Amino acid sequence: QVTLRESGPALVKPTQTLTLTCTFSGFSLSTSRVCVTWIRQPPGKALEWLARIDWDDDKYYSTSLKTRLTISKDTSKNQVVLTMTNMDPVDTATYYCTREEILNSGWYPFDYWGQGALVTVSS
């Protein structure tokens, strides 16, 4: 059974760095053609793709946010960590981690999601 769970601070101050952890089970990032992605959603707004890390440690970032984002994985702990620097109130959102994989037939999109972590940026 695949599960993902986000954890991190619910409140951060402007200019601080946000660190979020995605802890997953039911798959491995070391042996499968699997990727873990971070997506966020401001209150009442659309989904925004942030970053992805692949089983082979390739990393990809949002064009508009790439200078502020870092994604990494700890395969032994089944965790993926996202850091976002210089937080601003406009970064207030629910942050989700999700899984994508490559099957024999090609890419398969986000089938499993965490429940989301609401992060508020306020002084």
Add this chain to the structure above:
Amino acid sequence: EIVLTQSPGTLSLSPGERATLSCRASQSVSSSYLAWYQQKPGQAPRLLIFGASSRATGIPDRFSGSGSGTDFTLTISRLEPEDFAVYYCQQYGRTPRTFGQGTKVEI
């Protein structure tokens, strides 16, 4: 990056009616790597359709997807009360992945 534009923004319908949602891409979506998600308040999105027209596991057959290239459609043949939600299209043919802005299906 590929920009996805969904229309309409809001669809006001009644249970039993047919819903037709549109998603247009700024560039051709390779290999029809187009997905649809349903999101209800306070919940994570749920995958409905992948590959433009294939239903994900456990999705009722009243949900269907069609299209290719730059124009895609999600159809809900007969709306059930639990179908009133926000629907997003998403392309996964290129990185960065991108989402549409969503269509709200309301009563």
